[in-house]
Amino acid sequence: MTSHMGGLSYKLGRRIDWNQAKQEIVQVEGYDLDEALLEDKEKIV
Amino acid sequence: MSEDKSEDKRSNWSRRGDLLKGIAGVPIVGSVWWAGASKGVNNTQARDSILKTLNINASPPPPSGPMAGDPIRIGIIGFGIRGPQLCRALGFGQKSWLESMAEAAKKNPKDTRLSSFLEQEHLNVHITAVCDLFDVRAQDAIDSFSTDVVKVQRFRTHQELVESDVVDAVIIATPDHWHAPIAIAALQAGKHVYVEKPMTHNIKETYALKDVVEASNVVFQVGHQHRQTQSFLTAQDVVKKNILGHVSLIQANTNRNDDNGAWQYPIHEKANPNTVDWKQFIGNAPMIPFNAEHFFRWRKWWAYGSGLSGDLMSHDYDRVNCILKMGIPSSVVASGGIYTHKDGRNVPDVMQVNMEFPDFSTGSSQVAGKEKGMTMVYSATLGNQYGRTTAFMGHDATMEVGNSLTIYADGKSTKFKEKIVSEEMDPNVPIYQYDPASGSVDGVTSATAKYFADKGLLWTYRDGKRVDSTHLHVREWGSVVLEMVGPQVVTLKKDLKRP
Numbered sequence: 001m002t003s004h005m006g007g008l009s010y011k012l013g014r015r016i017d018w019n020q021a022k023q024e025i026v027q028v029e030g031y032d033l034d035e036a037l038l039e040d041k042e043k044i045v
Numbered sequence: 046m047s048e049d050k051s052e053d054k055r056s057n058w059s060r061r062g063d064l065l066k067g068i069a070g071v072p073i074v075g076s077v078w079w080a081g082a083s084k085g086v087n088n089t090q091a092r093d094s095i096l097k098t099l100n101i102n103a104s105p106p107p108p109s110g111p112m113a114g115d116p117i118r119i120g121i122i123g124f125g126i127r128g129p130q131l132c133r134a135l136g137f138g139q140k141s142w143l144e145s146m147a148e149a150a151k152k153n154p155k156d157t158r159l160s161s162f163l164e165q166e167h168l169n170v171h172i173t174a175v176c177d178l179f180d181v182r183a184q185d186a187i188d189s190f191s192t193d194v195v196k197v198q199r200f201r202t203h204q205e206l207v208e209s210d211v212v213d214a215v216i217i218a219t220p221d222h223w224h225a226p227i228a229i230a231a232l233q234a235g236k237h238v239y240v241e242k243p244m245t246h247n248i249k250e251t252y253a254l255k256d257v258v259e260a261s262n263v264v265f266q267v268g269h270q271h272r273q274t275q276s277f278l279t280a281q282d283v284v285k286k287n288i289l290g291h292v293s294l295i296q297a298n299t300n301r302n303d304d305n306g307a308w309q310y311p312i313h314e315k316a317n318p319n320t321v322d323w324k325q326f327i328g329n330a331p332m333i334p335f336n337a338e339h340f341f342r343w344r345k346w347w348a349y350g351s352g353l354s355g356d357l358m359s360h361d362y363d364r365v366n367c368i369l370k371m372g373i374p375s376s377v378v379a380s381g382g383i384y385t386h387k388d389g390r391n392v393p394d395v396m397q398v399n400m401e402f403p404d405f406s407t408g409s410s411q412v413a414g415k416e417k418g419m420t421m422v423y424s425a426t427l428g429n430q431y432g433r434t435t436a437f438m439g440h441d442a443t444m445e446v447g448n449s450l451t452i453y454a455d456g457k458s459t460k461f462k463e464k465i466v467s468e469e470m471d472p473n474v475p476i477y478q479y480d481p482a483s484g485s486v487d488g489v490t491s492a493t494a495k496y497f498a499d500k501g502l503l504w505t506y507r508d509g510k511r512v513d514s515t516h517l518h519v520r521e522w523g524s525v526v527l528e529m530v531g532p533q534v535v536t537l538k539k540d541l542k543r544p
Contacts, residue, residue: 006377
């Protein structure tokens with residue numbers, strides 16, 4: 001999960017947060033995080 | 046020595062390397078142990094005093110269980126680069142590899158790769174099946190591993206392999222985008238799974254795979270081999286005894302500067318749409334016409350790989366997490382770019398990842414509550430191979446961990462203040478070093494191999510003898526698989542949760 005947070009942060013150019021209580025990555029408004037991770041582009045933002 | 050001079054020296058990593066060279070080769074109990082004091086190596090009393098103060102219990106990870114019973118029948122899914130390495134860890138060397146290693150050993154007597162392989166413990170496994178989408182590689186596995194007793198059977202798809210009755214377990218060494226789908230299919234078919242890292246290619250897969258693993262009654266293991274590194278348990282003991290004090294910063298790194306390290310793998314001349322099942326390779330990735338570079342160098346694209354964060358940072362994070370048990374960071378910020386290899390790839394070749402753990406603490410030697418929180422910085426470049434260490438930086442000491450383990454007292458330590466003032470400890474000289482390799486690394490033929498070796502990912506040591514880390518890791522998996530055949534299934538599954 002940490003690696004995915006790293007990849008997402010790089011591609012979206014912003015901080016990615018982890019919700020410890022819900023055990024999930026905090027959603028980023030306007031993005032489907034899995035789509036962003038899999039998007040075959042260097043950076044999205 | 047003045048404080049200013051002390052700080053100057055501590056910021057100079059190359060000088061630190063020189064210091065290490067100077068102290069290597071003091072063997073005690075088959076390994077290199079050393080505790081340095083400013084008054085010199087020969088000051089046995091001071092050395093003993095420091096070792097007594099530290100009270101570090103240096104020991105390797107506990108041995109895994111016996112490999113007794115009927116042989117495990119293993120299917121290899123993915124026989125590109127990592128697949129053959131995992132087969133060697135199981136005791137099966139490709140013909141071409143054995144020949145090249147024999148040649149290398151002839152040229153360089155210090156090259157012990159072949160002898161280490163031949164001395165490896167027999168693991169009581171059979172390779173009975175292979176699934177690779179490239180005909181040449183699948184045939185290579187069949188030709189190399191088939192015997193009079195066991196014929197390796199080729200399956201065209203992973204579905205057919207995991208559902209067959211010729212395998213009890215599978216090893217998955219495919220591109221990242223196939224890890225979770227194949228692992229889930231295998232688990233659901235009741236097959237034991239060893240899957241290479243990263244475990245998944247996206248977030249949804251992570252939860253889905255976790256659910257399937259928890260619902261299964263088989264053994265699942267992810268390929269983070271450094272857990273077998275000789276210094277690993279010692280590092281845990283160092284943290285447990287709070288020798289470092291409050292760790293506020295961890296630096297972990299990737300530094301590679303050659304084609305192999307930059308994922309510029311060779312493209313096989315016989316690869317074409319007739320010899321490669323391109324449609325199956327693509328899977329859920331965007332369909333494009335056959336592209337040999339994408340097939341062999343898939344790590345360079347997000348569609349199939351996970352870049353530096355998934356391919357290499359995952360090792361560093363897992364290693365640190367197993368020592369500190371700090372869990373998932375509360376936030377992550379990453380940056381970087383494609384600065385060295387502008388060759389059409391879309392994953393970065395330079396990357397910095399800052400992971401924040403604001404509520405984490407390793408302990409303190411100061412006023413209770415004064416210190417809390419930690420940052421882990423992962424810094425990577427595929428354009429330079431300067432050897433930076435993995436460093437755990439605490440208020441009282443810094444610990445460098447790789448295949449060896451070294452601790453330096455901090456010049457401003459609270460815990461070691463008296464010993465530093467009395468010059469019993471010198472912040473520029475290690476107060477502790479554990480180096481089972483005695484400072485020497487043999488059989489290294491490439492910069493990338495050295496990178497993995499320094500991290501303890503290529504090999505480690507047991508009783509002073511070089512052993513393939515992956516061999517120890519797959520052995521651990523195999524021993525639990527074999528034990529699960531017996532009545533202890535529930536107990537063993539519980540044991541699997543041990544860090």
